[in-house]
C-alpha cells in the first residue's frame with residue numbers, strides 16, 4: 001500500500017494522511033513506516049505527516065500476529081456495524097448539504113438562477129448522460145462544441161474548452177468571496193444557454209461577448225446588493241470606503257485589471273478594461289506556459305499593456321494584486 005495514494009488511515013477525511021509539508025519528497029509503502037519490532041516509526045511519521053494524521057495513524061489497531069483479515073465498521077469503537085452510527089454519519093453529510101441550500105435560497109440571485117442551480121445539482125438538465133441514464137435514446141452523445149468528449153454535466157460546465165475560457169473570469173480571489181456565488185451561478189447559467197444554442201442551431205457562440213454580458217449581469221447584481229446594504233446602514237458608516245472593492249478610475253482614464261490563474265500546465269491570463277463609469281470596454285484572455293505565480297502576474301500586466309496599446313488608449317491605469 002502506497003501511503004500517499006491508497007486510503008489506509010481510518011477516521012480521517014478520505015482515509016489518506018496529510019503531508020506535513022509540501023512538496024512531498026518521500027514516497028513509500030505503509031510497511032516502511034514500521035520499525036523492525038513492528039511498532040510505528042514515530043520519527044518518520046512526524047517527518048512525513050501532519051499532527052492529526054500522525055495521531056490517527058498511532059491510534060490504528062495493528063495485528064501483531066498473522067490474524068485473518070476481516071471487515072470492520074470504522075464508525076464504532078469495536079468495529080461492529082450499528083444503525084445509529086450509520087444514521088449519524090449520514091446526517092452529518094446531510095446537514096452540510098442543507099446549509100448550502102440555505103445559502104442558495106437566501107441569496108439575492110434571481111429565482112430563475114437559483115432554480116437552475118438546483119436542477120443542475122439534481123441531474124435535472126437534459127445533457128446526453130442524464131438522458132441516457134433515464135433510458136432515452138440519444139443519437140449524439142458528444143459535446144456540442146465538437147471536442148470529442150461525451151456530454152455529461154462535469155464536461156459541459158467544468159471541463160470543456162469553452163469553460164476553461166470562461167473560468168478565466170471567475171473571481172477566485174479572497175476579496176471576491178462574496179461575489180463568487182453570483183459569478184459562478186450566472187456563468188453556469190450562461191454556459192447552459194450557449195450550450196443550448198449550439199445544440200439547436202449552427203451558430204458559434206461569441207465567447208468574448210458572453211463574457212462581457214456575464215460581467216455586466218454580475219456587476220449589476222453586486223451594485224444592487226451594495227445599494228441594499230447601504231440603505232440599511234447608518235449615513236455616517238456609508239461614507240467609509242471599501243478598500244477591497246474595485247474602484248472606478250479618474251475621469252478620462254481607462255483602468256485595466258489583469259490577473260493570472262494557475263493551471264496544471266501553465267496559466268491563464270485575463271484582462272478586463274473599464275472606463276470611468278465602470279463600463280466594461282473589453283475582455284481579453286491568453287494562455288501561457290508560465291508556471292510561477294509571480295511571473296504569471298507580471299506577464300498579465302505586460303499583456304494588459306499590449307491590450308492598451310492595441311486599442312490606442314493613452315490614459316490608462318494598470319491594476320493587479322501581487
Ligand SMILES: [Zn+2]
Nearest residue numbers: 143145147160
Ligand atoms: Zn466540450
